Amino acid sequence: MKWKLACIQMDIAFGKPDLNYQLAEQWLEKAVHANADIVILPELWTTGYDLTRLNEIGDEEAEKTIEFIRNLALKHQIHIIGGSIAKKTQKGIFNTMVIIDKNGKLVKEYDKLHLFRLMDEHHFLQPGEKDGLFTLDDKICAGFICYDIRFPEWQRAHSARGAEVLFVTAEWPKPRLDHWRALLISRAIENQAYVVAVNRSGSDINNVFAGHSMIIDPWGYTISEAGEESELLTGTLDFTEVSNARNKIPVFEDRRPDYY
């Protein structure tokens, strides 16, 4: 089975959800024209890192975003990995990835597990407590958010439970672009999985973001990589490559978890 992917590497208007919904819809139309089966949005794409105003501009129980994504998924018959948004709940605000399939079903909500202190997330957000596993077209996938990729045991926990595609949504700053690339390629090689990573472009008052969204195959080879500016990055993923890699080098069988 093959999937055509479209990563929306967009700029995000700081603290302006209404404008960002419009921008995201325009990008999504482009992905539809590119015949994508799955579209992926960046991290906190409705608000950006306007953390001090999240109480005002966050999305109550993610309801507005879910409705927005569901309508587009149904209209275009496309799976949408809805990046992440600030989800307001009674327990506080979470950085939440929302995944809706082409039938409009809410497949998964994943809350960012590792909060990034360098950008003050721990002062404004609550850490997640659940895994990022989900299934689309009978394929096991996993979702991660930005800083999560610095914790290889988190991705391994998901690939050991069958994940063949690791989706990453991010607002990764430009000064650490080398880390972004190296970490993503490593996660693909060690998990013998596709890595589909979407970063934002542009800047906010504190950061310039790196862009360079990437689609990487289970051998660690880059299928496609964006530049620094906004763009729609596409690539095709062929699941036989996952079994080829895992059969040739049986890393999962050779693991010695009793010793780790």
Ligand SMILES: O=C(O)CCC(=O)C(=O)O
């Ligand atoms: O780990 C990093 O260098 C960047 C992480 C980050 O920007 C985030 O989690 O939002």
